[in-house]
Amino acid sequence: MGLDRRAFLGLVAGGAVGTLCTPIPWKLIDDAAIWTQNWSWIPRVPKGQIDYVATSSKLCPAGEGLRILRVAGKPVTAAGNPDHPLSRGGVSALARSEVYMLYSPSRIKSPLKKSGKRFEPITWEQALAEMAEKLGAAKGSVACLSGDASGTINEVLSAFAAKLGGPGTFLAPSEAQAAAKGMKLMGGVGQPGYDFENADTVLVLGADIFETWGTSTRNRKAFGAARPVGQKPKNKYIYVGPTRNNTAAVCDQWVPAGAGDLGIVALGIAWHLLNKGVVQTGTPGFDTFKAVVNGGFDPEAVRRATGIAPETLAEIAKNLAMAKAPLVVTGSPCGQGLGAAPFMAGMAINLLLGRINRPGGVYALPELASVVPGAVSRAKLLDVDLPGFLKGVAAGKTPAPKALLVYDANPAYGLPETATMATALEKIPFKVSFASFMDETAAQCDLILPNSLPLERYDDVATPYGSGFCIYSLVRPIQKPIHDTRPTGDVILALAKKMGIDCKFDTFLAVLKEKVAVLAKAGGFVATDVMPWQVAAGAKAPALPGNLWKALESGAAWTMVGQVSQTGLGYGAEILAKAVKPTAKPGAKTAVLAPYAQLRTGTPTTGIPCQDLTLVPDTELVGETTLVRCNAATAKGLGLKDGASVTLEGAGTRCQAKVHVFESVMTGVVSAPLGYGHTAFDIFSKGKGANYLGLMTVAEEPGTGLSTWTASEVKIA
C-alpha cells in the first residue's frame, strides 16, 4: 500500500494538530522565552539553607538590633530585630545596608603603606612592625581619635594611648559631648537618657530625634507606638528648629527658630513656667536661675531675639505644665556642634518640671564599669574638645602630636572648618587609620590597618546616647572576614604586647567576655518579654539568666533601669547668663547655614551606602550637584532664583549648589544636606555634591569653652 499525497498531507496535518495538543511546543516556547533572559552575565541568586541570626548594628549610630537572613551560612539581608529594645523590628536605611557594605567597592582589602602618593599592600606582620617602631619613636606624643561613641573598644584605645603618652584619646564630636559637658557644668553626673516611651508631651529643641539624634530607630518606634494608625495620638510632639526636617514633619507643631537661638527659646519657655508658678523650687541655684530668666528672657525679649510670638511660647509652656509626663530634648539640628548652653537651657525646663529620674523624663544613667586597666572613662573622653584641639594645632598654638591613631572617624571630612582641620592633620608626621573603607582621612594616612566590618568581628554597643536606659548589646561575627582585615581591638592588643605594654588582655573577645561577666554582677535583666521602659513605669524586671554571654550572643540585650542619684544638679545659671545671648542676624548678602544630616547618606566613615543612593530625592541631589533650600522671601532678599547655580562661601571654603526654593525653611536661613561631597570612597559617594560642613565656622561658646558650629553665616552668590 503506497502513501498517496492525500494520506501524506493528512498525516502531516494530523501530526501537527496532535503535537499542538501535547505540552511540547508550549514548553519549548516557554523555555525559549526564559532562555532569552538567562544570560551568563546576569547574576544567579544563591541557593542553600535559609536561616536567621541576630546581632547589632555598629555602622548605624542608632545601635539597633539586627536580624540577619543567611543563605548557606552567608548573610544576605539585615532587618530589625523585633526583640531588641533599640529596634523592635525597625531598622534605619543605613543599618539595612550593612550586609551590602561587606562588598562595598571602597573597602580596604589589606594593610596598606603610603609610598609617595600611592599605597602599597603590605602584610600584617610588616604593618605591626612598622607601627611598633614609629609609635615607639613617638612615645610621649601619641594622640588617638575614636568615632565610636558607644564601644568598649575605647577602653582598649584609651589605655594603649595613655601608656604611650601624649595628648590622649579624643572622641569625634557628637550630641553626647554637648550633653556631657552640660551635665557637668550643671553639677550633675551620669549620661542623660530620655524616656520617650513613657512621655506624653515632648518638646524637641533642635534635635533631629527621628533621623540622626541618638537612638533614632527606637525613638521612632516609641513615637509610632503612641500613635496607633488611624487613631487619635496619645502624645504630643512639638519641634523647635530652623527647618521642618524629618522630625518636624511628623510632629504636631513646628516652631521655626534658629539653631543659635534654641537656648533663648528654652529660657523663654522657662519664663512662662516660672511666672505660672508651676515649677519645682528645691533645686540648687533656683533663685539665681529665676533672676537670670526674669532679667532677660521675658516674652518680648524672646520675640525680638527669635521672632517667636509670646503666645506661641505661652502655649508650649501651658502644654508642658499640663502634661503628666513632659520631656524636653535638646540637640543640634545637624547632629553636631550645638554647644553645651542650649542643652543646659533645655535641661533647666526638665528640672523646673521635676522630670529628672522619673518615668517619661530624663534619667541620669550610670556608666558601665571599665575592664581594661588604665582605660579612660566615657565621661572623661567626652570632656575633650577635638575641633578646639585641632584648631590649636593648625594655628600653631598647640603642639602637633607626633603620631595619630584614627579609629572609626574621618576628621578630614566630618569636621567643621574642613580646611583648618586638614592643615592640622598635615602637621602630624605619622598617621595611622583603622578604617574599613577608603575615606578621606585614610587616604591621607601613612599606614592603613583595615578593621573588619561589624558583621565580621566581635564588638559591642554600650548605652548609646539618647537611650532612656542602660543597655548593652553584642555584635558578633556572622561570617569570616572577606578581605585581609583584622578587628582593630585585636590589632591594638597584639601591638601592645609587641611593644611590651600590659593591657591585661590578649584578644578583644576576652575583653568583651570580661565586660559581660562584670555586667552579670551589676544586676539588670535581659529584655525579651519585658522592656526597660515598662520596668521604669513599674513593671517587675525578670531575673538575669545564668549565662548572660549566651543570651547576648543570641541577639538579646542586657538592660538596666539605673539612675545616678543627683546631689549637686543645678541650673548652672551663671553660665547660662554668659552663654545664652541673641545671635547676630544675617547681613544683606548672607544667610545662616542650617545643615541637616540623614542616615541614608551614611556617616563620615561609611560614605553613602551604595544601595541608599537611590533613596536620595531629586530635591536634594541632581546629577552631581546638591541642592540647598531657602524660602521665597530669603531667595528674594539674596537675589536667588529657583534652580539657579550658586556658590556658598564660609570659613575660607567655597561650595557649589543649586537653589531649591522650599517654604519649610525659616527666613534668613539656607538649609543644606550633609553627607555629600566626598573626595574618597567609591563611585556611589565620590564627587556627589558638596560637603557643606566645610563652610561652618568653629567658635568657642562663652561660659562653657566648648567649640560650637551650628549657626554659621555664609555668603551666597
Add this chain to the structure above:
Amino acid sequence: MSSHFKEFPITWGMVIDIDKCTGCGACMASCQTENNINPQPEASNKLRSTSWMLVYELTNDKAFPDHDIAYLPRPCQQCGNPPCVSVCPVVATEKNEDGGIVSQIYPRCIGCRYCVAACPYHVRYFGWYDPVWPEGMEKTLSPLTSVRPRGVVEKCTFCHHRWTLAKDAARAKGKNPDNLEDGAYVTACVQNCPSGALSFGDIKNPKHKVHELIKSPYAFRLLERLGTNTQVYYISRREWVRKLGDNYLKSE
C-alpha cells in the same frame, strides 16, 4: 465602577499612615535589598533609576510659615481594575493571583512598555540596562526574588515570596495557609519601617488590623476617581494631604 476582574476571597492590602512617615527611606532600602534591585551609581538621575517603593515629598504649597510637608511612600497600588493588565499584549501581567496581587511574569514580558504608560501611579520600571552589582556583592542577592535582565518591566509584588514562605510556615505548624494570622505575612517595607507608618494584611479578613483601618474617615486611595480600586490605602488627618490624593476642581 464595575470590574471585569475577578474578586478574591483573600485581598492583601497596605495601609500607609502618612502622618507617621518621616521620609527616612528605610522602606525603600528594605525593598531594594529584598527584591534584588542593583545599586545604581547614576541614581541621582531619577529617569534612569529603579525603585519599586518610592517616597514622594508632598507640600501644601503655602508660603512660610504656613507651609507644611508630608511624605507619601508609593508601592504598586495592586489595583482591582489594573490599567496595566488590560494593555499587556502577552499576558505578562495578570490579575488572577489569589490575594489580588498584580503579577509580573518576567519571562513573558517583551518590553513593549505599554503597561508603564498605562499605570497612573508610575510604579512600573523598565530595565534599560542589565543589572550590575559591585564585585562580590552578588553574594548578598536574595534567593527569594529572581534577577531581571534588561528589557523587561518590573514592579512591586507585595513581596509575594513572603506570602509563599508564610503559607509554608503555616502548613508546617498544621495551620490553614489560607487563613494566616495577622502579621504572618508582611512585606519588607512594612516589617522594617521604624515609625510603624505601614500596615499590611488581608483587607477582607475581620481579624486583620487593616480590615478596620481602611474604614477610617481619614483613609483615602490615590486617584480613586479613575476607578482603579487600589489595594493600597493612605491615612492622614490633614485635609490638604487627602485632597492631594486625587484631582479636584477648585469648586470641589
